[in-house]
Amino acid sequence: MRFTLRIWRQKNSQDEGRFEVYEVDGVPPNASFLEMLDILNEKLIKEGKEPVAFDHDCREGICGSCGLFINGRAHGPLPNITTCRLYMRHFKDGDTITIEPFRAKPFPVIKDLVVDRSALDRIIQKGGYISVNTGSAPDANSIPIPKPAADRAFDYATCIGCGACVAACKNASAMLFTAAKVAHLAMLPQGQPERRQRVKRMVAQMDLEGFGHCSNTGACAVECPAKIPLKAIAQLQRDYIWANLTPDPHAP
Amino acid sequence: MAEILTAPPVITRQITWREGNPILDNKCPSGDLEKRWTKHKDSLRLVAPHNKRKLEVIVVGAGLAGASAAASLGELGYRVKVFVYHNSPRRAHSIAAQGGINAAKNYRNDGDSIWRLFYDTIKGGDFRARESNVYRLAEVSVKIIDHCVAQGIPFAREYGGYLDTRSFGGAQLMRTFYARGQTGQQLLLGAYAALQRQVELGNVQVFYNHDVLDIVVEDGRARGIIVRNLISGEIHRVAAHAVVLATGGYGNAYYLSTNAKLSNATAIWRAHRRGAYFGNPSFVQIHPTCIPQSGEYQSKLTLMSESLRNDGRVWVPRTPGDKRPPHEIPEHDRWYYLEEWYPSFGNLVPRDIASRAAKRVCDMGYGVGPTGRAVYLDFSDAIKRFGKEVIYQRYGNLFEMYEEITGESPWETPMRIYPAVHYTMGGLWVDYNLMTNIEGLYAIGEANFSDHGANRLGASALMQGLADGYFILPYTIGDYLATQLFVKLSTDTTAFADAERETRQRIDRLLSTKGTQTVDEFHRELGKILWDHCGLARNAQGLSQAYEQIRQLRERFWREVRVPGTGQEFNQNLEKALRVSDFLELGELMVVDAYHREESCGCHLREEYQTEEGEALRNDKDYAYVAAWKWAGEGEPPILHKEPLNFEFVKPTVRSYK
Numbered sequence: 001m002r003f004t005l006r007i008w009r010q011k012n013s014q015d016e017g018r019f020e021v022y023e024v025d026g027v028p029p030n031a032s033f034l035e036m037l038d039i040l041n042e043k044l045i046k047e048g049k050e051p052v053a054f055d056h057d058c059r060e061g062i063c064g065s066c067g068l069f070i071n072g073r074a075h076g077p078l079p080n081i082t083t084c085r086l087y088m089r090h091f092k093d094g095d096t097i098t099i100e101p102f103r104a105k106p107f108p109v110i111k112d113l114v115v116d117r118s119a120l121d122r123i124i125q126k127g128g129y130i131s132v133n134t135g136s137a138p139d140a141n142s143i144p145i146p147k148p149a150a151d152r153a154f155d156y157a158t159c160i161g162c163g164a165c166v167a168a169c170k171n172a173s174a175m176l177f178t179a180a181k182v183a184h185l186a187m188l189p190q191g192q193p194e195r196r197q198r199v200k201r202m203v204a205q206m207d208l209e210g211f212g213h214c215s216n217t218g219a220c221a222v223e224c225p226a227k228i229p230l231k232a233i234a235q236l237q238r239d240y241i242w243a244n245l246t247p248d249p250h251a252p
Numbered sequence: 253m254a255e256i257l258t259a260p261p262v263i264t265r266q267i268t269w270r271e272g273n274p275i276l277d278n279k280c281p282s283g284d285l286e287k288r289w290t291k292h293k294d295s296l297r298l299v300a301p302h303n304k305r306k307l308e309v310i311v312v313g314a315g316l317a318g319a320s321a322a323a324s325l326g327e328l329g330y331r332v333k334v335f336v337y338h339n340s341p342r343r344a345h346s347i348a349a350q351g352g353i354n355a356a357k358n359y360r361n362d363g364d365s366i367w368r369l370f371y372d373t374i375k376g377g378d379f380r381a382r383e384s385n386v387y388r389l390a391e392v393s394v395k396i397i398d399h400c401v402a403q404g405i406p407f408a409r410e411y412g413g414y415l416d417t418r419s420f421g422g423a424q425l426m427r428t429f430y431a432r433g434q435t436g437q438q439l440l441l442g443a444y445a446a447l448q449r450q451v452e453l454g455n456v457q458v459f460y461n462h463d464v465l466d467i468v469v470e471d472g473r474a475r476g477i478i479v480r481n482l483i484s485g486e487i488h489r490v491a492a493h494a495v496v497l498a499t500g501g502y503g504n505a506y507y508l509s510t511n512a513k514l515s516n517a518t519a520i521w522r523a524h525r526r527g528a529y530f531g532n533p534s535f536v537q538i539h540p541t542c543i544p545q546s547g548e549y550q551s552k553l554t555l556m557s558e559s560l561r562n563d564g565r566v567w568v569p570r571t572p573g574d575k576r577p578p579h580e581i582p583e584h585d586r587w588y589y590l591e592e593w594y595p596s597f598g599n600l601v602p603r604d605i606a607s608r609a610a611k612r613v614c615d616m617g618y619g620v621g622p623t624g625r626a627v628y629l630d631f632s633d634a635i636k637r638f639g640k641e642v643i644y645q646r647y648g649n650l651f652e653m654y655e656e657i658t659g660e661s662p663w664e665t666p667m668r669i670y671p672a673v674h675y676t677m678g679g680l681w682v683d684y685n686l687m688t689n690i691e692g693l694y695a696i697g698e699a700n701f702s703d704h705g706a707n708r709l710g711a712s713a714l715m716q717g718l719a720d721g722y723f724i725l726p727y728t729i730g731d732y733l734a735t736q737l738f739v740k741l742s743t744d745t746t747a748f749a750d751a752e753r754e755t756r757q758r759i760d761r762l763l764s765t766k767g768t769q770t771v772d773e774f775h776r777e778l779g780k781i782l783w784d785h786c787g788l789a790r791n792a793q794g795l796s797q798a799y800e801q802i803r804q805l806r807e808r809f810w811r812e813v814r815v816p817g818t819g820q821e822f823n824q825n826l827e828k829a830l831r832v833s834d835f836l837e838l839g840e841l842m843v844v845d846a847y848h849r850e851e852s853c854g855c856h857l858r859e860e861y862q863t864e865e866g867e868a869l870r871n872d873k874d875y876a877y878v879a880a881w882k883w884a885g886e887g888e889p890p891i892l893h894k895e896p897l898n899f900e901f902v903k904p905t906v907r908s909y910k
Contacts, residue, residue, distance in 0.1 A: 011821075012821070012822070027549075028547050028549055030546055030547065030659075031547070031549050031550075032551075034551070035549050035550065035551050038549070038551055038772070039549060042770055042772060042773075044816075045770050045814060045816050045825070046768075046770065046814075048816075049816075050816055050817060051816060051824070051825060053822060053824055055339065056513060057338065057343055057345070057512040057513055057514050058343075058345060058347065058348045058512040058513075059512070059513060059551060059552045059554075060348060060552075060554050060555075060653065061653065062347050062348050062434070062437055063342075063343045063344075063345070063347050063348065063512060064340075064342065064343060064347075065338070065339065065343050081656070085653075085656050085657075087656070087657075089659070110483055110822055111483075111821075111822040114339075114822070116339065117339060117340065118339070118340065118460060120340070121340050121341075121342070121448065124444075124445060124448045125448045125449075125451050125452040126452065128445055128448065129403070129404075129445035129446060129448060129449045130402065130403055130404045130445075131449060132399070132402045132403055132446075133327045134320075134323070134324040134327060134399060134446075134722045134723070134726065135395075135399075135723075136402070137395070137398040137399045137401065137402035138398065138402070139398055140357070140397045140398045140400075140401040140415055141357075141359060141414050141415060143401060143402075144412065144413030144414055145409060145413050146409075146413050147409045147410065147411050147413065150406050150407070150408070150409040150413075151406075151409075153404070153406040154406035154431060154432065154438075157405075157406050157431075157438060157441065158434060158437070160347075160437075161340065161342050184404070184406070185404055187406075188404050188406070190401075190402060190403075190404045191404055
């Protein structure tokens with residue numbers, strides 16, 4: 001297969017950046033999108049040109065490293081999948097494909113298609129965990145958890161932290177990301193002691209990083225490779241209101 | 253008259269090594285097996301809380317082992333610096349582990365015990381691991397599950413609200429805890445969250461996008477690291493009282509493997525060059541159930557979890573070359589070769605056995621698919637027995653992944669699978685305290701060689717990574733740090749200066765070669781050599797050939813490689829070139845190790861030493877030892893130190909799964 005690629009090139013975070021056009025030929029239909037870029041890069045190196053920088057690692061949809069904005073959509077034209085799991089057979093021979101980095105103010109571009117997503121880690125630092133030290137846990141089966149609750153917690157816990165929800169949102173909101181963690185821990189008895197503080201602090205950090213407000217369009221859930229349901233955001237909002245408006249019975 | 257074509261001459265080179273002193277003290281305690289770890293813990297030196305704040309520890313890597321260790325050390329009060337080359341600690345390759353984690357909880361009432369998990373692991377490793385280490389692993393396994401549940405990890409549960417388990421290869425019990433097909437992800441995110449909590453508390457600093465390029469050793473002690481900031485290209489020296497390497501395995505030496513693309517051996521290989529012994533480098537696990545390679549462009553292979561063998565049946569057509577589509581092949585024309593050859597374990601034989609069996613049937617011409625290098629993994633019986641809903645609950649995400657990659661639905665047609673490089677049992681040699689032979693340098697998780705012998709059982713990698721990080725290293729490292737309280741750290745020393753200079757020279761050399769071949773081209777060639785001669789089956793002739801080929805390839809690499817860009821910027825090709833240059837040296841040591849071990853055991857099948865049925869023929873008289881290799885300098889034959897394996901509690905037997 002043959003493609004014309006319009007790729008965002010930017011030397012570093014200070015550079016303005018621009019689109020450049022490349023031709024790539026002989027791409028097998030079963031190559032993944034990233035393998036297509038490998039083929040392009042091998043060609044560029046041989047021609048003495050600078051290869052395109054892009055993030056990737058596991059190449060099986062779980063590490064959350066890859067993230068490209070392809071033809072105006074996070075992770076490309078198919079819903080709920082990562083860039084590494086997008087195959088060239090989903091495009092037409094001869095297509096022109098536009099490739100950009102995930103764009104959001106809290107995700108500064110490092111180079112070409114690589115962005116800094118450490119803002120997401122800083123949100124987790126504000127309480128995306130249960131404060132338990134190694135060695136202090138009781139026997140695992142001493143905390144029975146109803147299967148439906150455990151299953152729902154799992155559905156929220158599968159977030160891969162790729163940031164597609166932010167890139168897809170016109171407000172660059174990190175609501176789905178933050179809500180996935182809040183909702184995961186809210187489903188479980190272990191998550192209850194810190195539940196109020198968690199939601200308040202994580203939302204405050206999200207605002208501090210410069211992520212926008214939820215646009216309520218649901219674009220995030222359409223792109224989310226982990227299929228985090230929109231219900232997570234409803235859970236976050238319920239918890240946020242509850243934590244802020246009702247008195248904490250344990251407050252000193 | 254037709255011209256007689258002769259094959260090009262096979263160039264081989266005599267493989268040589270020197271033998272050093274045996275390793276006699278591995279710090280394993282003596283006495284009753286069940287009491288050893290407790291006794292040992294009670295004898296370790298302690299560091300008081302106010303002194304812990306004065307001690308700095310470097311942790312390299314933040315996968316299961318690294319993140320759990322860094323979090324636990326932070327909780328204890330040490331000053332911890334974590335270095336990761338990823339853009340977040342949550343990206344480490346532990347995230348991709350699918351099937352589960354073993355623990356001797358006996359929640360099933362099916363007769364499990366610490367002893368049985370210990371025995372299965374020792375036997376699974378074909379009696380090439382230490383009894384003391386493996387017993388300790390089984391012992392702490394139960395605490396891992398407790399801790400992970402307390403962290404909020406959503407393991408699979410029964411309707412009563414209690415934890416569910418399933419079977420895995422090499423065991424006749426159901427002791428594997430799981431979170432759908434994403435157990436590694438959930439466990440890693442638990443350790444990552446614990447790490448982030450310590451970051452928030454100010455006990456741990458995490459340096460993102462930092463590649464560790466050398467280990468600094470002063471007077472036989474690890475004193476720090478040389479790191480490159482991948483974004484700015486700056487090179488820094490970092491000193492600490494102890495250095496922990498948790499950098500995972502080196503399966504990417506083969507180019508195509510189930511490992512993530514960035515997984516590499518650089519930190520452990522550089523430690524090896526600084527004097528750390530490398531244990532059993534040729535022990536590489538080849539996983540039986542991966543999606544077969546479909547073309548030259550392919551960048552990696554994708555694993556299909558071993559858990560699938562709980563319900564999937566492996567078969568090939570009874571007639572070689574039978575080209576009918578699988579659903580047209582009637583039951584009596586299907587050969588369920590695993591069930592026939594190994595009736596007691598059936599489709600759940602250990603990985604090495606299943607991989608070899610797949611190779612054997614394909615070599616005999618029974619393979620399926622366009623290349624003939626694949627076998628079927630069929631779920632139709634399980635779907636009939638349990639219904640689609642149950643099978644979806646168990647393997648839904650794996651079925652989707654398979655369909656996305658291959659375009660075929662496992663609901664309708666059997667999966668096609670073939671073995672692929674997956675895990676390295678070999679790694680840096682460590683003693684019972686997980687310390688390498690360099691004082692203050694530790695290796696944990698897949699980066700060390702310790703617990704799996706010549707073959708790892710499924711669902712045991714997660715167990716070992718977390719055992720090392722949560723429950724073993726935090727105790728043993730204190731024993732060493734207690735001696736380091738009054739050491740003043742400085743990076744202004746000759747050892748640091750030398751290491752930094754050598755790192756810069758290596759980078760300059762790569763950038764200035766300006767040859768014609770890309771790094772990936774060299775990497776693919778290395779991968780092919782290793783896969784052909786140091787993969788599923790090995791023999792002396794092939795290994796000698798690989799030895800010479802790797803030497804030539806390495807020489808050509810330094811003459812012909814082209815690395816674009818500069819060192820003062822974000823340069824992914826430079827990162828790759830540094831890693832591949834280390835794989836080119838490690839690959840040679842793997843070949844030497846495979847050649848020297850003139851027996852078959854676990855993953856290591858030497859074709860000269862096998863039974864008539866193609867099973868591994870072990871030689872306990874001459875090879876019941878760990879091969880710990882010492883670097884002797886570039887181009888010099890390595891030095892072999894043997895650590896004898898004494899079996900006091902189990903009797904090494906012929907490993908039978910029949």
